[in-house]
Amino acid sequence: MEFTYKTYLYTVMKSGLLILLFLTGYWVIGQSPWMGNTSPDYPTLIRHLQKLDKTSDRMSMYIMGPSDVPGLPIYLCVLNAGKDSLETFTKAQRGTTLLFNNAIHPGEPDGINASLLYAENYLKLDSVNPTDPxxxxIPAYNVGGMLNRSSTSRANQNGxxxxxxxxxxxxxxxxxxxIKMDSENARTFVQIFHALKPDVFIDNHVSNGADYQYTLTYISSVRERIAPALRKLIYGTLLPQLTQDLKSSKWDLFPYVETVKETPDSGIYQFNDLPRYAMGYASLFNCVAFTVETHMLKPFPNRVRATYDFMVSLIRWSVKNARQIEQARENANEWESFRPYFRYNYTRTSEADSIVFKGFKAVVDTHQITGLGHLKYDRTQPYQKSIPFYKCYVPKDSLPIPQFYIIRGQELRIIEHLRNNGFLMDVLxxxxxxxxxxxxxxSFDAISKPYEGHYMHTNKEIERVEKWITFRPGDVVIPSNQNGSLFLHSVLQPEAEDSYFxxxxxxxxxxxxxxxxxxxxVDKIRSILQSNPELRQEYEAKKRSDSEFASSEWQQLYFLYQHSPFFEPSYMMLPVFELK
Ligand SMILES: [Zn+2]
Incomplete structure (x- = not known):
């Protein structure tokens, strides 16, 4: 039988339990339809939220833009919203705002159910404080993925x-x-993100990988990449308090388990939240960003409950610390505006801290079918011990920050991306x-197989050459000293890991x-060499030192062509210029 909210309510009402359960408050979580082993499909989810939107003025649901499926938009639900969208988004930008993103990976739908639970409980409160955050x-971000339903695509997941x-x-x-924004979803997300300007952003997921005791793990930003004020807030205040608070809900909050070798005994890494990821993107705008990763082998209702409790604890913390969050973000913006260098290529060091880890003993067994040794985790042998935690990163490279970037007007797509990301610019x-x-x-290399639709560039060598350049009407000048400049440098400095280049x-x-x-x-080379004695010297020296060059007419001619006025000046020159 298809189990829907309606059939659930009907059953409960029929048994006369509804009023009693309301009074005890018990059904709010324990018996909620969102606490079973099902997650609503896309039409059911949207229909249900539309109903809540209609029946309560405490929640508003907005169509925010197209998704990957033509005709189906990406929605945003807002609790504690204003009277209309203008009031809601003004309120969001001025006050403290939290944004939760669900089903970016629709096989990991814990956040959908947790958000439904949260919204329904919120709408039932006797009163709410309009000045609260x-x-x-976003009920379901990956619409195409939501429609592609099965029971099989998450082979290792427990519901x-x-x-x-x-x-x-x-x-x-x-x-x-x-960053690359190949999807309509990403373009709509940028609209949502800048309409709300969230202070706190959470992307809800379910993990893969090793087995261990924790249900609830999180990824937080690489410490070294974020502003000192945010580092202090997240690592000095927020995480210790959140860990404490979640303990009272019986959850051990633990960092995401990315293992050094196959099992966690070998130690774990801090995940590098590059700008391409939702939380990495959000952190470039000095947002307090987390990825929540529940553990795939824990039953779905437990994972939903853990995601919900994380949500509740974080919201509660944000209510209490609204002023500190605003202050830390202001300080971060200020810190950014005085930085002379853009640092990138953050790489883990070999320096390890130690962290107490609750795991299961890893054992190797001989498999009956394969006849081969295989790893398994023995849940009858839980352990608690210290393991290495590699959480330190250093920026391997840095570049002086220009005062302005100038982008050629033909780069419409990039100009549009930057404009949608809120950057001020002057059009010449x-x-x-x-x-x-x-x-x-x-020089550069490219990967040999496409990654996410791209033959990304690697081993990039870029030279910055000072030149007189004539800019044309339509070219845009972007001051680099503005909020979100970390994003600007990350995309416009070609060497950066996630640059547009x-x-x-x-x-x-x-x-x-x-x-x-x-x-x-070949008839022109005499005059080229005569008019450029330096080039002549270089050419003669190369002929003496490089025997292959000396014996190749093509190599010699191409060398002289490249250094002559005949060579196209735009070759290998990117349409982005820096004004120091
Ligand atoms: Zn995921």
């Missing part, structure tokens, strides 16, 4: 009975799409000649458009 949630698929309709993992109205630094690609936005600039014919060009 605004709580918003629910049915769930959606990880990839969206384009088979993209949306939790890698926040007339031609202007400026002394700027051009970003010239000297890395994600293939500028590949057309990496190809020569004109060539020459040897038999014609």
């Amino acid at each position: 605004l709580v918003a949630f 629910p009975v049915e769930y959606g698929f990880r990839g969206n309709a384009q088979n993209l993992d949306l939790n890698r799409d926040f 109205k007339e031609e202007k000649k400026l002394r700027v630094y051009a970003q010239i690609v000297r 890395t994600w293939n936005y500028f590949d057309s600039y990496l190809q020569e458009k004109e060539y020459f014919s040897n038999y014609v060009f």
Whole structure:
């Protein structure tokens, strides 16, 4: 039988229990339809929320933009909302706001049920304080994945009975799409994010990997990448208090278990929340960001309850600490505006702290079918011991921050992305000649198989060459000293891990458009060398030192062509310039 909220209510009412359960408050969590081993499919979820929206003025549901499925939008539910959307989003931007994202991986739907539980309990409260933080949630972000339901795509997961698929309709993992923005979902997310300007952002997931005792784990931002004020708030205040608070709900909160070797005994790593991930993206805007990862082998209702309790504890903490959150974020913005260098390529060090871990003994057994040794975790042998925790990162590289970036007007997609991310810019109205630094690609590699639809660039060598460049009407000038500048540098500095260059936005600039014919060009080399004595010296030296060069007409001619006025100046020059 299909178990819906309606049939549940009907059954309860018929048995005359409803009033009693309301009075005891027990059904609120324990007997809620969202605490079983099912998670609603997309139409049921949206219909149910639309009903709540209609019947209560404490929750508003907004259509925020298109998704990966034509005709089906991405919705946003807001608790403690204003009278209309204008009032809601103004209130969100001015006050403290938390944003929860659900079903970016629809096979991991714990957040959907937890958000439904939270919303329903909130709507039942006798009274609410309108000055409390605004709580918003995206009920289901990956719409295409929600529609692709089965009971099989999460082979190792303990419920629910049915769930959606990880990839969206384009088979993209949306939790890698926040910079490259190949999906409509990502573009809509940017609208949501900047309409709310959340102070706290949570992306709800379910883990894969080793078995251990914890149900509730989290990823927090790499300490070294975020502003000192936020580091102090998250690691000095928020996490210790949240851990304490969740203990009273009987949950041990533990960092995400990314193991060094196969089992956690070998130690765990701090996850590197690059800008491509939801929480990495949010942290570039000085948002307090977490990924919640419940453990796949724990029963679905327990995972929902843990996700719900995390939500409740975090909201409670945010109510109490609203002023401190605002203050830390203001300090972070200020810190950003005085930084002379952009640091990137954060790499884990070999320095390990020790952390007390509650695991299960790993044993190797011979499998009856394969006949091979295989790893398993023996739940009858729980243990508690200290393991290494590699949580320190250092930025391997840094670049001086320019005062302005200038982007060529033809890069409409990038200009639109930056505008949607809230960056102020000046569009040139007339031609202007400026002394700027051009970003010239000297060398790069690309991965051999596509990752999330891209042959991403690696081993990037970029030279910044000072030049007079004539800019045209339509080119845009972006001051780098503005809120969110970490995002700006992360996408516009080509060497950065998740820059637009890395994600293939500028590949057309990496190809020569004109060539020459040897038999014609060979007659020009005398005059080229005569007019450039330095080049002549370099050419002669290369001939002496490089025998392959000395014996190849093509190599010699191409060398001289490259250093002559015939060579196209735009080759390998990115359409982004830096004004120091
Ligand atoms: Zn996930």
